Amino acid sequence: xxxxxxxxxxxxxxxxxxxxxxxxxxxxxxxxxxxxxxxxxxxxxxxxxxxxxxxxxxxxxxxxxxxxxxxxxxxxxxxxxxxxxxxxxxxxxxxxxxxxxxxxxxxxxxxxxxxxxxxxxxxxxxxxxxxxxxxxxxxxxxxxxxxxxxxxxxxxxxxxxxxxxxxxxxxxxxxxxxxxxxxxxxxxxxxxxxxxxxxxxxxxxxxxxxxxxxxxxxxxxxxxxxxxxxxxxxxxxxxxxxxxxxxxxxxxxxxxxxxxxxxxxxxxxxxxxxxxxxxxxxxxxxxxxxx
Amino acid sequence: xxxxxxxxxxxxxxxxxxxxxxxxxxxxxxxxxxxxxxxxxxxxxxxxxxxxxxxxxxxxxxxxxxxxxxxxxxxxxxxxxxxxxxxxxxxxxxxxxxxxxxxxxxxxxxxxxxxxxxxxxxxxxxxxxxxxxxxxxxxxxxxxxxxxxxxxxxxxxxxxxxxxxxxxxxxxxxxxxxxxxxxxxxxxxxxxxxxxxxxxxxxxxxxxxxxxxxxxxxxxxxxxxxxxxxxxxxxxxxxxxxxxxxxxxxxxxxxxxxxxxxxxxxxxxxxxxxxxxxxxxxxxxxxxxxx
Numbered sequence: 264x265x266x267x268x269x270x271x272x273x274x275x276x277x278x279x280x281x282x283x284x285x286x287x288x289x290x291x292x293x294x295x296x297x298x299x300x301x302x303x304x305x306x307x308x309x310x311x312x313x314x315x316x317x318x319x320x321x322x323x324x325x326x327x328x329x330x331x332x333x334x335x336x337x338x339x340x341x342x343x344x345x346x347x348x349x350x351x352x353x354x355x356x357x358x359x360x361x362x363x364x365x366x367x368x369x370x371x372x373x374x375x376x377x378x379x380x381x382x383x384x385x386x387x388x389x390x391x392x393x394x395x396x397x398x399x400x401x402x403x404x405x406x407x408x409x410x411x412x413x414x415x416x417x418x419x420x421x422x423x424x425x426x427x428x429x430x431x432x433x434x435x436x437x438x439x440x441x442x443x444x445x446x447x448x449x450x451x452x453x454x455x456x457x458x459x460x461x462x463x464x465x466x467x468x469x470x471x472x473x474x475x476x477x478x479x480x481x482x483x484x485x486x487x488x489x490x491x492x493x494x495x496x497x498x499x500x501x502x503x504x505x506x507x508x509x510x511x512x513x514x515x516x517x518x519x520x521x522x523x524x525x526x527x528x529x530x531x532x533x534x535x536x537x538x539x540x541x542x543x544x545x546x547x548x549x550x551x552x553x554x
Numbered sequence: 555x556x557x558x559x560x561x562x563x564x565x566x567x568x569x570x571x572x573x574x575x576x577x578x579x580x581x582x583x584x585x586x587x588x589x590x591x592x593x594x595x596x597x598x599x600x601x602x603x604x605x606x607x608x609x610x611x612x613x614x615x616x617x618x619x620x621x622x623x624x625x626x627x628x629x630x631x632x633x634x635x636x637x638x639x640x641x642x643x644x645x646x647x648x649x650x651x652x653x654x655x656x657x658x659x660x661x662x663x664x665x666x667x668x669x670x671x672x673x674x675x676x677x678x679x680x681x682x683x684x685x686x687x688x689x690x691x692x693x694x695x696x697x698x699x700x701x702x703x704x705x706x707x708x709x710x711x712x713x714x715x716x717x718x719x720x721x722x723x724x725x726x727x728x729x730x731x732x733x734x735x736x737x738x739x740x741x742x743x744x745x746x747x748x749x750x751x752x753x754x755x756x757x758x759x760x761x762x763x764x765x766x767x768x769x770x771x772x773x774x775x776x777x778x779x780x781x782x783x784x785x786x787x788x789x790x791x792x793x794x795x796x797x798x799x800x801x802x803x804x805x806x807x808x809x810x811x812x813x814x815x816x817x818x819x820x821x822x823x824x825x826x827x828x829x830x831x832x833x834x835x836x837x838x839x840x841x842x843x844x845x
Binding site for chain 2: 421
């Protein structure tokens with residue numbers, strides 16, 4: 264029996280799964296994320312041992328990941344820039360380890376077993392603290408020439424807008440992420456705005472509508488560029504689809520180029536929940552072989 | 555000997571070429587574009603007969619083209635919306651005709667025989683009156699689920715910006731096309747601004763720099779999304795690379811996410827000139843077979 268292990272390295276926790284050969288999750292484990300690149304690598308090796316036995320191991324990490332498994336520019340993993348996670352884990356564990364961006368891992372999972380199953384052209388967008396993304400085009404996972412494809416959140420949509428954590432101004436994630444919702448709500452927590460909107464509060468609904476406009480603006484841009492059949496919305500905001508979807512769909516149609524002359528892509532929400540990244544990490548070694 | 559014929563349907567002229575089996579152009583012809591979809595189809599059939607004998611025929615048209623060769627939303631071809639160009643030409647000519655967006659055709663040509671030869675991840679951008687585009691990812695031409703991928707010009711980069719011909723506000727082509735350059739120059743013709751900048755006029759150089767900023771902003775967005783190895787700039791503005799490239803390169807590095815942590819894509823200019831679209835149209839039937 265083949266067992267595929269996957270670990271999703273988040274800013275606060277490691278989430279590990281083991282899949283059987285049908286893709287079913289047969290084990291799930293968690294551990295707090297330590298501080299610093301050295302500790303992350305060491306504890307990842309320990310955590311992998313807890314998931315053993317397995318035949319293949321994949322790891323998803325937040326940030327730019329080179330095609331050789333070096334983590335670059337990982338603002339949510341303190342002290343982990345320029346860590347050769349892949350090579351160092353392989354040395355500690357004595358077997359191959361596939362490493363990819365966490366949103367790309369979530370894309371693989373949703374494409375093979377979740378909301379985007381059966382589609383050849385897919386964009387996955389994780390709307391969390393920031394915005395991450397993954398792309399499938401022409402029936403294949405697309406990683407880009409350096410492995411950095413899918414940094415959707417740093418698409419500039421308002422050049423004179425507020426500063427982003429990346430140092431530039433008006434990035435999409437400044438408006439359309441969880442942090443963006445909080446900004447649009449004048450500092451109120453996103454969950455609070457959602458709860459008020461559900462309870463019928465008019466002002467909160469206006470905030471959600473404005474937020475939906477910004478989400479839709481980015482989705483329309485991506486559709487103009489990529490013409491996907493399906494857009495999967497994941498991350499924390501996927502927990503309230505009935506609140507977010509109506510304004511996003513309305514604005515999306517208004518903002519998409521020539522929307523009267525084309526079928527609209529399916530806008531849907533991630534199906535695999537918080538384990539999508541870990542499941543995709545487990546599927547990663549097989550996905551990369553196919554490439 | 556195999557002869558591949560290709561026709562690029564422009565707003566003002568048809569440009570036709572015939573390639574031999576090495577890809578060399580052995581015939582080039584021109585004809586004025588007539589008004590109206592019916593006349594376009596009829597005269598395309600006549601024009602194809604002038605290019606005969608040939609073994610395959612491809613046609614590039616400006617606008618959204620479905621995967622079955624129906625032209626939609628073609629603002630630069632008066633009265634040609636919803637024309638089934640592919641099927642109608644096939645009926646008139648009695649043989650298969652491949653039809654694609656003109657910028658996608660230029661992409662094929664530059665990828666197979668021009669500036670992007672040998673690269674697996676390429677974005678081509680035609681900076682003409684508007685902006686068109688074509689994508690190669692993972693070593694394959696990407697057309698999107700409907701055939702509409704690459705509508706790069708309608709990426710919104712300034713939501714409260716000036717209105718675009720498409721009815722939306724702040725599309726990239728409103729700033730970064732030939733028409734955009736003219737707007738930034740307060741109505742002066744783009745050629746005039748280029749000539750003045752070349753002659754050392756400071757004010758014209760400032761306009762070119764501002765224009766370069768807008769071009770770079772879109773290129774940075776596309777690089778964040780797609781991580782290409784190579785970006786090819788085509789269209790009319792490719793005629794003055796030494797004027798446009800320095801400000802574009804400077805601003806591109808400033809606007810690209812995490813540009814210190816990654817190799818920059820090669821920014822280069824189209825190599826095949828005004829015949830790129832027709833050459834790509836000629837290469838189209840073979841390209842689509844490979845898909």
